[in-house]
Structures are given as C-alpha cells and as structure tokens.
Amino acid sequence: EDKTEATDQNTGLTWRRCAEGVPLSGSCAGVAKQFTHAQALQHATDVAISTGVAWRLPNIKELATIGYTERHSDYPAIDRKTFPATPNHWFWSSTIDENDSSRAWYLSFAFGGGGSTYRSDPHFVRLVRGPVWWK
Numbered sequence: 811e812d813k814t815e816a817t818d819q820n821t822g823l824t825w826r827r828c829a830e831g832v833p834l835s836g837s838c839a840g841v842a843k844q845f846t847h848a849q850a851l852q853h854a855t856d857v858a859i860s861t862g863v864a865w866r867l868p869n870i871k872e873l874a875t876i877g878y879t880e881r882h883s884d885y886p887a888i889d890r891k892t893f894p895a896t897p898n899h900w901f902w903s904s905t906i907d908e909n910d911s912s913r914a915w916y917l918s919f920a921f922g923g924g925g926s927t928y929r930s931d932p933h934f935v936r937l938v939r940g941p942v943w944w945k
Contacts, residue, residue, distance in 0.1 A: 816892045821875050823940040826865065827893055829901075830857075830935040838895040847914045847929035850902045854937055865937040870903040870915040870924065872938060878922050887922035893936070900933040 814834040817824045828834055830853060831843025845853055854867045878887040886896045898920040907913035907926040916933055917924040927933075 818875060821872070821940070821943055823868075823872060823875070823938050823943070825876060825893070826937045828895070829897060830937065832895065836894075838893075840895075842895075842897050842934050844932035845902065845935055846932055847902055850933075850935045851904065853935060857937060864939050866939065867902060867904040867935065868938040869942065870905040870917065872943065873901060873903045873917045873936075874924065876936075877917050877919060877924075886919040888919045896936075897934050900927070902933045902935055 813836040814827055815824050816827050826834070827836075828838035828840075829842035830845070830850075832838050832840040850867055854865055857863075858865045876888060876893065878889075886898045888896050890896070896919050900916040900918050900920075903915045903917065903924075905915040906929075907915065910926070912929055913926040914929050915924060915926050
C-alpha cells in the first residue's frame with residue numbers, strides 16, 4: 811500500500827484513493843472523469859491489465875462501506891482524509907439493477923444515498939481490489 815491506495819481494515823478491500831481520471835497522488839488534485847457504466851467496466855479492466863493488479867469496479871455493498879450513508883449533511887459523504895477531492899456526485903458500482911438490466915446501482919458521495927440509474931448516464935468511478943465479500 812502507498813499514498814495512492816487505502817486498505818479498509820474491516821473489509822480487507824484496497825481502494826484507489828483518487829477518483830478515476832485524476833492523476834494518482836496523495837492530494838488527488840485534478841479533474842475526475844465520468845464514464846458510462848460500460849466505459850467504467852472497461853476502464854477497470856484496462857487499469858487491471860496495464861498495472862498487473864486486479865482492480866475492478868466495486869459492487870454496491872462494497873462501495874457503501876466507504877460512504878457515510880447516515881451523514882446526509884457531510885459533503886462529500888466520505889472520509890476526506892482517506893479519499894481527498896472526492897466529487898460530490900454519483901459513483902458507479904458493478905451491480906446491475908435486477909429489475910431492469912438497462913440500469914445499474916450508484917452511490918452518491920454528495921448525500922450518502924444511492925439508487926439505480928440508466929447505464930448510459932455518465933458518473934464517476936473509484937476502483938477496488940480484494941476478495942468480493944458481498945454479491
């Protein structure tokens with residue numbers, strides 16, 4: 811682990827500290843990129859191939875472990891020291907909506923909640939590696 815990664819001692823998951831599109835650094839300074847869901851999945855695959863590390867898009871339950879789902883007035887709704895410069899917006903998960911495959915689940919680091927939205931919509935991405943603890 812280095813300043814570009816953060817390991818959650820409770821889950822064992824290791825996260826990239828910066829939102830994707832931002833140069834990896836301790837400060838995460840820069841502009842994060844938004845992706846459609848298909849682009850987010852492909853980006854995770856591309857990063858895994860280019861780095862030789864098994865980075866992937868987290869499922870919604872994993873993503874929720876780093877969000878402050880009970881702190882609706884804390885913007886962004888995430889630990890800002892661990893995940894600096896996190897956009898106050900929606901982040902994709904790998905979880906497809908079981909009722910509508912044209913939609914996937916997101917978590918909002920603006921208010922800590924989530925839901926499903928169209929996979930063609932552009933949203934932010936944070937990658938994870940480690941064992942999939944929740945399906």
